[in-house]
Amino acid sequence: xxxxxxxxxxxxxxxxxxxxxxxxxxxxxxxxxxxxxxxxxxxxxxxxxxxxxxxxxxxxxxxxxxxxxxxxx
Numbered sequence: 664x665x666x667x668x669x670x671x672x673x674x675x676x677x678x679x680x681x682x683x684x685x686x687x688x689x690x691x692x693x694x695x696x697x698x699x700x701x702x703x704x705x706x707x708x709x710x711x712x713x714x715x716x717x718x719x720x721x722x723x724x725x726x727x728x729x730x731x732x733x734x735x736x
Contacts (some may be wrong), residue, residue, distance in 0.1 A: 666708040674734065675701050686736030691715040691729040 669677075674690065681722040686693065693699065706729060707718035716726035 666691055669705045669708045671704055672704075674732075675703065682734065683736045685734050688707050688734050689731055690734060691719055691726070691731050694730055713734075717728060 666685070669681075669685065669690065675691070676687075685708075688708055688710065689712055690705045692703055693706060696730070706722075706724065707715040709718065711714045712731045715729075715731055719726045719729060
C-alpha cells in the first residue's frame with residue numbers, strides 16, 4: 664500500500680476505493696487558526712499518530728499544530 668499519494672490531498676476527496684483501502688490509517692491535518700486558514704489537506708499518513716508526528720518533524724513541521732484522525736472506510 665503506497666500512502667505517499669495521500670499527502671497533499673483533502674480527505675473529503677478520496678474515492679470510495681481509496682477510503683476502503685486506507686481505512687484505519689492515521690492522517691495529520693493542520694489545525695485551523697484565523698491566521699493560517701489551512702486547507703484540509705493530509706500532511707502526513709501512517710499506521711499510528713507517532714508515525715505521522717515523525718513525518719511532520721522530518722519535514723520541519725511542529726506536530727502540535729496538527730490534528731490526527733483515523734480514516735474510515
